[in-house]
Amino acid sequence: MTEIASLGEFGLIDRLTDGIELANQSSLKGVGDDAAVLEYHETEVLVTTDLLLEGVHFDLTYVPLKHLGYKSAVVNFSDVYAMNGTPRQITVSLGISKRFTVEHIEALYSGIRHACEIYGVDLVGGDTTSSRQGLVISVTCIGDAPKDKIVYRNGAKDTDLICVSGDLGAAYMGLQLLEREKIASVGQKDFIPKFEGKEYLIERQLKPEARKDIIAELDQAGIKPTAMMDISDGLSSELLHICKQSHTGCRIYEDRIPIDYQTAVMAEELGMNLVTAALNGGEDYELLFTVPLHDHEKVSKLPGVKVIGHITKESLGCAMITRDNTEIELKAQGWNPLAQK
């Protein structure tokens, strides 16, 4: 194992960024100057950023560094797709505490670089420093979209259909499973965690994907959503953002919320309410979007997209209709990163 101090900041950066090639035309100059230089003469520029802190956003006892790197990049790509854009560049800043070696940081970076390759994104800059505390990861993603393609949160209209991609709650159940096995492992030698039949949940938590494919499907189908977000804090919370910014209400139907079989089994096993997990779980990185009613036929044909309800007038509020036909008001019970633990 190589001590980071033996390389110094610039030695470490050289090693981590060795062999990086720029794939996007808009990346004129990457790592190695005071700033990266990008060219966006035809399209608008999208900028999003996420801060991930050890002990708050991730637990290295069960998150492999390569997966963490991959996820750190992908969650930012997801924000750009949620604007109906294409991610093009990222910068990665790391705060590294003493217990990490060069090989650890290389593993983290290999995940970031792998995500960049898969999604066609260039790593163009960052900052690397020591941390007195745990690992700090700050990623900024730059993307682009033609002006008339950008989808904001505030464009939903009364009668629009509410759609989600994929399924919900699995990432949250994956986290519960990882936490359970972590507790079970305490003090045990050669502990083997019980993940059989629950691989999907683990993958959703540790290695989420951004829905680049759904953005492409919508484009091919000639559908431009009226509002869109990615689901990072939970369906309820995100839907309330769209309704607040669009000055609308909404109705969603419990029996339409897409939930995977493994998620349901896990909720049963843990004695948790399945719908609550799907509504408030978060970290699914699926897309939540609204489309005009006249796109109903088109959107119904899209694989991996489900219509779960519709937008209403603001005065009607935001609610879910349960299986027994009761209206329950939607509340933002999603993950609150500022809650005092």
Place this chain on the structure above:
Amino acid sequence: MTEIASLGEFGLIDRLTDGIELANQSSLKGVGDDAAVLEYHETEVLVTTDLLLEGVHFDLTYVPLKHLGYKSAVVNFSDVYAMNGTPRQITVSLGISKRFTVEHIEALYSGIRHACEIYGVDLVGGDTTSSRQGLVISVTCIGDAPKDKIVYRNGAKDTDLICVSGDLGAAYMGLQLLEREKIASVGQKDFIPKFEGKEYLIERQLKPEARKDIIAELDQAGIKPTAMMDISDGLSSELLHICKQSHTGCRIYEDRIPIDYQTAVMAEELGMNLVTAALNGGEDYELLFTVPLHDHEKVSKLPGVKVIGHITKESLGCAMITRDNTEIELKAQGWNPLAQK
């Protein structure tokens, strides 16, 4: 004092970003969606990022939060100016530990917003989360420049003149002074630090400015530097970056290095080598740049700019000529953020 948990993430963001207006034409959409939307159809986009961690980059026992916010923004602007560009937008991500109240974060933000006003930059996004450790600040700055105006680090040529703005070493001496008074204050009630006659040093450390004025001067004088950087890690370290990337050597002259009177007095008082402080001190955020020899007359007339040496062939290496005419090899002894303390 208001507990942060009582507002939640979105309540806090609403409060911090209340009344923000977008001043730049390129800022189409700021805070409040998955990503900010920017328009750069005529110019290139510059992106730079800095990560500041409590206990590594700042010590809140003597750094007021408002100053810290100001400095966090300005050091990023400085990187954009160092490309001969204009900073336009920033995103600010904060990791906040339990001991901070809403009022603390408002003070930090007021410094960031003040810097944005002074430099004409828009705050367009960020991320806010809790931290298990200390305060984490990650700032990304987006700026622009016409393609033919951008100055990289790799353009210095043999015989070019080496110039610096302002004076060097004061920020480092300010830090020494603050550390000295911190130690002196331990266990003392109503301690009054001895800053008299050394206000300049304190200001250079706590509230540095980016040299927007020098960029404007150069432009008005019709000078385009061949290479440029801002001095954040120390003159030696930065000069070695320019020479390495430009495949050149350099000679600078000890008696030409601009040093303020207060810096010299403080070095004397602390028994430190003054030139070492000026060469390796860092955090001056002055500009280091090279210009063609034929610009000698023009550059000599610029207020606040000093010619300190010249670029040579690579084979001659990088050295300083001392007052007694000895050549000393330049080494990167600047601040190493990854050194194990």
